[in-house]
Amino acid sequence: MSKRTKWDTKGDLDESKNLPIYQHKATLQQAVKDNSFLVVTGETGSGKTTQLPQYLHQAGLWGNGKIGITQPRRVAAITVAQRVSQEMHCSLGREVGYQVRFDDCTTQDTVVKYMTDGCLLREILADPVLSQYSVVILDEAHERSLNTDILLGLLKQTLSSPDKASKGRSVPLKVVVMSATLETDKLSVFLGGCPVFTIPGRTFPVTSKFSCAIGPKDTESSVYVKEVVKVALDVHTSEMAGDILVFLTGQSEIEKACDMLYEKAESIDYRYDVQDRKVEGLLILPLYGSMPTDQQKQIFQPPPPGIRKCVVATNIAATSLTINGIKYIVDSGFVKQLNHNSRVGMDILEVVPISKSEALQRAGRAGRTSAGKCFRIYSQEFWEKCMPKYTVPEIQRTSLTTVILTLKCLGVHDVIRFPYLDRPEERFIIEALKQLYQCDAIDRRGKVTRLGELMVQFPLPPGLTRALLQAASLGCEDLLLPVAAMLSVENIFIRPGHPEKQKEADKKHRQLGVQAGSCNDFTMLLSVFEKCKASDAPSAWCKDNYIHWRALKSAFSVETQLREILLRQQNRRDFPMEKFDGNKSELFRRCLCTGYFTNVARRSVGKVFCTMDGHGSMVHIHPSSTLFDQEAQLDWVIFHDLLVTSRIYIRTVCPIRYDWVKDLLPKLHEVDVYELSSVAREEVTDEEVAKWVTKEAAKRQTEGSAEDVFKKLEKRNDESSVSDARARYLQRKQERQQGKAS
DNA sequence: GAGCACTGC
Numbered sequence: 001m002s003k004r005t006k007w008d009t010k011g012d013l014d015e016s017k018n019l020p021i022y023q024h025k026a027t028l029q030q031a032v033k034d035n036s037f038l039v040v041t042g043e044t045g046s047g048k049t050t051q052l053p054q055y056l057h058q059a060g061l062w063g064n065g066k067i068g069i070t071q072p073r074r075v076a077a078i079t080v081a082q083r084v085s086q087e088m089h090c091s092l093g094r095e096v097g098y099q100v101r102f103d104d105c106t107t108q109d110t111v112v113k114y115m116t117d118g119c120l121l122r123e124i125l126a127d128p129v130l131s132q133y134s135v136v137i138l139d140e141a142h143e144r145s146l147n148t149d150i151l152l153g154l155l156k157q158t159l160s161s162p163d164k165a166s167k168g169r170s171v172p173l174k175v176v177v178m179s180a181t182l183e184t185d186k187l188s189v190f191l192g193g194c195p196v197f198t199i200p201g202r203t204f205p206v207t208s209k210f211s212c213a214i215g216p217k218d219t220e221s222s223v224y225v226k227e228v229v230k231v232a233l234d235v236h237t238s239e240m241a242g243d244i245l246v247f248l249t250g251q252s253e254i255e256k257a258c259d260m261l262y263e264k265a266e267s268i269d270y271r272y273d274v275q276d277r278k279v280e281g282l283l284i285l286p287l288y289g290s291m292p293t294d295q296q297k298q299i300f301q302p303p304p305p306g307i308r309k310c311v312v313a314t315n316i317a318a319t320s321l322t323i324n325g326i327k328y329i330v331d332s333g334f335v336k337q338l339n340h341n342s343r344v345g346m347d348i349l350e351v352v353p354i355s356k357s358e359a360l361q362r363a364g365r366a367g368r369t370s371a372g373k374c375f376r377i378y379s380q381e382f383w384e385k386c387m388p389k390y391t392v393p394e395i396q397r398t399s400l401t402t403v404i405l406t407l408k409c410l411g412v413h414d415v416i417r418f419p420y421l422d423r424p425e426e427r428f429i430i431e432a433l434k435q436l437y438q439c440d441a442i443d444r445r446g447k448v449t450r451l452g453e454l455m456v457q458f459p460l461p462p463g464l465t466r467a468l469l470q471a472a473s474l475g476c477e478d479l480l481l482p483v484a485a486m487l488s489v490e491n492i493f494i495r496p497g498h499p500e501k502q503k504e505a506d507k508k509h510r511q512l513g514v515q516a517g518s519c520n521d522f523t524m525l526l527s528v529f530e531k532c533k534a535s536d537a538p539s540a541w542c543k544d545n546y547i548h549w550r551a552l553k554s555a556f557s558v559e560t561q562l563r564e565i566l567l568r569q570q571n572r573r574d575f576p577m578e579k580f581d582g583n584k585s586e587l588f589r590r591c592l593c594t595g596y597f598t599n600v601a602r603r604s605v606g607k608v609f610c611t612m613d614g615h616g617s618m619v620h621i622h623p624s625s626t627l628f629d630q631e632a633q634l635d636w637v638i639f640h641d642l643l644v645t646s647r648i649y650i651r652t653v654c655p656i657r658y659d660w661v662k663d664l665l666p667k668l669h670e671v672d673v674y675e676l677s678s679v680a681r682e683e684v685t686d687e688e689v690a691k692w693v694t695k696e697a698a699k700r701q702t703e704g705s706a707e708d709v710f711k712k713l714e715k716r717n718d719e720s721s722v723s724d725a726r727a728r729y730l731q732r733k734q735e736r737q738q739g740k741a742s
Numbered sequence: 743g744a745g746c747a748c749t750g751c
Contacts, residue, residue, distance in 0.1 A: 073748095073749065145749070147750065289749095319748085335747070349746070
């Protein structure tokens with residue numbers, strides 16, 4: 001309990017009384033008392049995130065349970081909790097706490113708990129009615145993060161069925177959904193027409209201007225990089241004091257833009273100081289996620305007197321980071337987005353126009369401290385013709401395997417008619433079911449298997465979890481745990497931009513492969529993990545070998561977490577165990593096959609491999625692989641992932657023997673779409689399953705030989721999406737080369 | 743012969 005007396009709080013309370021939300025305090029408290037669901041909307045600066053939980057706490061709405069507030073990002077959960085604990089004069093972790101992955105700062109006393117949406121989803125898996133909570137607040141719902149979307153559906157479903165709501169709970173759960181002013185009517189309708197509370201924000205006006213530089217046809221990066229540079233310099237030379245924030249798409253564009261800005265800013269008639277890229281008048285700072293954190297720090301410091309700061313950033317500056325003093329925005333109108341293509345079973349990272357709501361979000365970053373201006377480098381026509389109203393929510397553009405398994409584990413059988421705020425396309429759901437069936441997480445009826453229940457507890461993609469559990473059941477989890485951890489973190493191999501250093505890095509990486517005696521990319525990961533862990537000076541070791549120390553450190557934490565989950569499961573008496581006789585290398589690779597046989601490819605001609613997942617894509621081994629240039633000696637391989645750029649590349653590759661996957665391959669085509677789509681909707685009877693199995697046996701007889709099966713699996717990909725994506729990429733590349741030549 | 747935006751468990 002806090003030692004402070006009540007009058008100590010007076011000053012702070014007065015400050016929070018100035019927030020726009022304060023005059024609605026009583027009404028909000030009452031509204032939560034009167035309704036199961038409530039939508040609260042208010043722009044940044046309204047105080048809803050910090051104040052509402054305190055109001056509910058003061059109103060005694062926590063009763064016997066906690067007030068949980070979810071955030072899509074870890075930093076937000078932590079910083080808001082720190083702030084609120086100060087306002088409530090308690091030490092962090094007592095009445096006010098937070099929980100994010102690897103960091104649980106709560107105690108028995110915690111009643112106001114900030115957490116990431118992923119953490120609450122984990123809690124629901126362990127306790128579906130959230131018996132510890134009296135109120136759940138989903139914050140930033142407009143961002144439409146995958147986890148928040150799932151939570152929305154689950155909370156709606158649990159509470160709208162009185163049967164489920166009462167089970168295990170004495171009092172019904174209260175749900176508050178907080179969102180920026182966009183789409184709140186939709187949310188209210190979704191939640192059964194619940195009231196919407198609007199709180200005025202406390203931001204300053206931002207005026208936006210279009211330009212005619214970028215029209216509907218200009219998607220070439222060199223065009224918009226050049227244009228943002230030009231506009232940023234115009235702002236610098238003609239606008240009043242205030243910092244500039246430029247939105248671009250990625251690291252390389254940002255670096256190009258910074259170089260150009262630096263060069264051109266020098267020629268402006270200022271006295272300048274070349275040292276440390278500081279030009280008198282303009283301080284140019286790149287900002288992107290994979291940047292070293294110490295470099296990021298200076299971005300938040302105010303510039304020296306008389307100098308204007310210009311931050312050139314990715315979308316990271318749109319929501320994740322707030323930079324004070326920004327008065328001008330230069331918006332490129334593009335973003336790099338990962339889209340899942342279920343027809344070809346691939347994720348494709350592409351540059352696409354942002355949505356109108358995203359453009360408004362970007363512009364809003366200029367109005368935090370004073371009135372601002374936003375300069376859009378695209379035309380009004382581009383705005384109208386190319387930019388969708390809203391960004392397609394994550395749930396409609398990502399692979400759904402984990403989501404579907406989670407829902408199934410929570411007893412949601414009909415995963416098509418689950419109340420999604422925006423329903424994913426049916427083929428996405430079908431594809432997820434197929435993958436879950438293939439890695440034994442669900443059976444043919446769509447019911448979660450014992451294995452599936454173990455799998456859902458791991459923060460890993462199902463195939464990898466399957467391989468890990470296979471290894472554990474054969475007593476060799478020590479081989480797979482580090483690999484799973486290494487595959488869950490950002491790329492650990494550093495490849496510098498300078499050609500000289502690049503050569504050196506490549507050499508070091510090759511050496512690591514040889515030392516590891518590793519015959520594949522998975523053992524390479526294992527070896528790097530172990531070598532670094534055993535080193536006396538791990539960070540120096542990483543530097544010397546061009547390995548990302550930050551990434552490796554997080555791999556260590558992930559490995560520990562995975563090991564803990566596994567240990568808990570192994571302590572259960574029913575943990576599956578099998579026997580294996582054979583050498584370690586074979587054991588390791590066979591475990592991988594259990595999870596990755598869906599990612600199997602067979603060499604066809606030269607260096608080209610053909611995938612066996614039914615799409616029959618022609619793929620190449622990525623040059624970063626230890627197996628690159630050894631293709632001729634390979635026949636069958638499995639791979640962790642696939643990358644679409646100038647070619648379709650497979651990355652993290654491992655040679656296997658056909659024998660090891662022979663019995664698994666039929667699984668790739670034994671269930672059909674018709675079957676899965678009925679599984680997705682309704683409970684399937686025993687007779688139906690029996691019918692399918694008979695049909696299949698007949699099918700297999702007519703197919704006959706293994707060669708026939710391959711032919712079927714190698715079915716040429718008739719969908720145009722990948723070739724389209726490739727064509728676009730190649731066109732861009734060609735245009736760039738022409739640009740260089742001229 | 744190499745093109746990784748951003749989150750999260």
